Amino acid sequence: MNGYGGNILRINLTQGDIKVQPLDETMAREWIGQRGFIAKILWDELKPGIDPLGPDNLLVMSTGPLAGTLVPAGGKVSFGAKSPATGIYGESCMGGHIAAEMKYAGYDIIILEGMAAKPSYIYIEDDKIEIRDASHLWGKGAIQAEKLLKEELGDDFQICTIGPAGEKVVKYACISHDFGRQAGRTGMGTVMGSKNIKAIAICGSKSIPLADMASAVAKGKEMLKGCFAKENLDEWQDYGTAGVPVWANKIGAFPTKNFQSSYLEGNEALDGKIMREKMVINDKGCFGCPSPCGKYCYVKEYNVYTEGPEYETTALIGGNCVFTDIEQVGYLNYLCDEMGLDTISTGNVIGFAMECFEKGILTAEQVGREIKFGDVASFKYLVEQITARQGIGDILAEGVKYAAERFGGDSIKFAIQIKGLEWSGYESRSAPSNMLAYMTCDLGAHHSRAWSVTHDIAVGRKVLEGKAQKVVELQHIRPFFDLIGCCRLQWVEIGFELEHYPEVFRYITGFDYSQEDLMKISEKVWNLTRAFAWREIVDFGRKYDYPPARFYEEAVTTGPNAGDTLSKEALEYLLDDYYNLRGWDKNGLPTKEKLLQLGLGFVVQELEAMERKL
Ligand code: SF4
Structure with missing residues (x-):
């Protein structure tokens, strides 16, 4: 099929079964790829209520039709x-x-089912697929394990790994690749570890058929040229997201001291130029x-040696745990990367623990030592405890929400998360649309779906009207x-410019979709993942979209936005507007009408069979 590797690889780790099945064209047309495939497969194949760490969960790895082609950054x-x-849904x-390697091996989707009996890794060389022993890699750091496996298999293999945190099923363990790139959020490394899988190694030698090769090549070249001509390319290339911390501090959005503030004294030392x-x-x-x-x-x-830190890490380790030395942040980033910990969640969890300690909610006896903001030894100690699930680390390894429920006091008010996922690196009491974006993100408090701080600045930070509209647009x-x-x-x-993508998508896949058609599919996936949450949690709805009380009860302590809160009334207004625009009910649940309009009749059927009131 044009644009696709053409196959789904399904590996049952319990039984050692390996199956390759062709990718169905209807599936490709209706769900495009990557997260569309993942959402559909998880809806179809997971029984509601399964243990995410048990053999019934699936780990689905998927890419899209533009990956591995000459489209820039595919x-x-x-x-x-x-x-x-x-x-x-995670x-x-x-x-x-x-x-790209996965596509060259002929796969768009790899599904891991069940659980291996012993530490293993997946070996894929085109059609040769094996579940191999990984006992020599178990216990090794994520990056160290990738190096070892590269030495063993050769540089032609692309490899992703987990670190010791994934092995110990720390709830925010990540999957690492290319010596420092991560799939960091929602505990995908935890699921991989629960299945006893240390690594996936892939080497492919096939080609990807394209619907219109000549036009795809011409368009790909044009897109590359277009990217190279952009004015701010050099600055972006010089600093990447490491250029953002100083800007975020100036506008009062830099998470500081467990989100007590949005402004960090001394933040200039974290600047990308200094890095x-x-x-x-x-x-x-x-x-x-x-x-x-x-x-x-x-x-x-x-x-x-380490890749990064990039912005989110500098925000959550630097600002949130109060480090103003870029080398310290770099070192702590390295520790998290080797352990295979998501730096966003880890920076939240450790900042939270430090505040609990400062407020007397945690004692030195409970923690095992004194801890304080801005102290490298405290951070390092907690990373080690969390990774080994030792002492206080066993509680902190469950994430900030669980830890607050265990520690009690007022700590739930400053456990900075939504739906159990720790908050990405923007303090948003002065950015209502960004607050709403994180509140309603299908994964929890995460920035990848919608990020709109610049929109808040452009149209006025106190303005609420029109903010929900922007969030919906970005979430598609x-x-x-x-x-x-x-x-x-x-x-x-x-x-x-966005408009290049539908055109090149057409040349690659042969599917004649307009930008509007593609956004409709994106909206369909958005509704499916929301329905997934409702299928899992019987009382799911509006109350799961509220941010922690810190954001509406406590004012920002320092910096340009000192004194700001976002009132509960403002949050209710934003949610009402947002649900209304999405065609959801007042409780934030997709209506039958909306689901049917998006072609999600199978969701309606299943929710009705479960007696969810649509
Ligand atoms: Fe995107 Fe950065 Fe990777 Fe380029 S290097 S594809 S900009 S994440």
């Missing part, structure tokens, strides 16, 4: 499963080179990327890139 792959962090996207001078060895990009944002670094003070556009297998940062960061 190198994205997503992993999906029922999330052990949230109990609802998914995380990753760059690097493995998406470049002190640490960066090389720029690093994903497959086919015209604007490589990765920064490979040597942290001299600690004698370690940004995840659209996770349907097609492409990075969205060319559109987001260097202003490369």
Whole structure:
């Protein structure tokens, strides 16, 4: 099939069964790829109520039709499963080179079912597929394990791994690839670890058929040229997202001291320019990327090599745990990467623990030592405890929401999460649309689906009208890139125009879809993942969309937005407007009419059979 690897690889780890089945064209037409495939497969194949860490969960790896082609930055792959962090739909996207390799091996989707009896890795060399012993890799750091496996299999293999945190099923363990790229969010590394899978190694040698080769090549070249001509390309390439922390601080959006503030004194020292001078060895990009944002670094003070830190890490480790030395942030990033921990969740969890300690909710006896903000030894100690699930680490390994429920006091008010997923790196009391974007994200408090801080600034931070409309629009556009297998940062960061994508999509797949058609499919996936949460949780709805009380009860403590809160009334207004625009009911649940309009009749049937009131 044009644009696709053409096959689904299904591996039952319990039985050792390996099956290859052709990708169905209707599936491709209706769900495009990557997160569309993942959402449909998880809906069809997972029984509601299964244990996310049990053999009944699936780990689905999928890429899209533009991946591995000459379209700029067509190198994205997503992993999906029922999330052990949230109990609802989980998914995380990753760059690097493995998406292209997967297509060259002939696969659009790899499904891991069941559970291996012992530590194993998946070996894929075109049609040769094996479940191999990984006892020599078990216990190794995520990046170290990738290096070892590369040495063993050769450089032609693209490899993704988990670290010790995934092995110990820490709920926010990530999947790592290309020595520092991660599918970080919603515990996809946790699911991989629960299945006893340390790594997936892929080497492919096939080609991808294209519907109109000449036009695809011409359009791909035009797109590349278009990216190279963008004015801010050089700056983006020099700093990547490491250029963002100083800006975020200036506008009062930089999470500071467990989101007590949005402004960090001394944040200038975290600037991308300083990082470049002190640490960066090389720029690093994903497959086919015209604007490589990765920064490979040597942290001299600690004698370690690491990719990054990028913005989210600097925000959550730097700001949230109060570090103003970029080398310290680089070192702590390295620790998290080797352990296979998502830096966003880890920075939240550790910032939360530090605040609990400062407020006397946690004692030195409970923690095992004193801990404090801005102290490298405290952070390192907690990373080690969490990864090993030792002492307090066993509670913190469950995430900030669970930890707050265990620690009690007022701590649930400053456990910064939504739906159990820790908050991405933007303090949003002064950015209502961004607050709404995180509140309603299908995964929990995550930035990849919609990020709209600049919109809040452009139209007025106190303005509420029109904010929901922007969020809905972004929640269709940004995840659209996770349907097609492409990075969205060319559109987001260097202003490369969206309208190129439907055209090149047509040349590659032969599917004649307009931009509007593609956005409709994106909306369909959005509604499916929302319905997934409702299928899992009988009382799911509006109350799951509220942010922690800190954001509406406590004012920002310092900086340009000191004194700001976002009132509960404002939040209710935003949610009402948002649900209304989506065609959902007042409780934030998709209506029967909306689901049918989007072609989700199978969802209606199943929800009705479960006696959910549609
Ligand atoms: Fe990868 Fe960054 Fe390029 Fe996107 S912009 S493809 S994340 S290197």
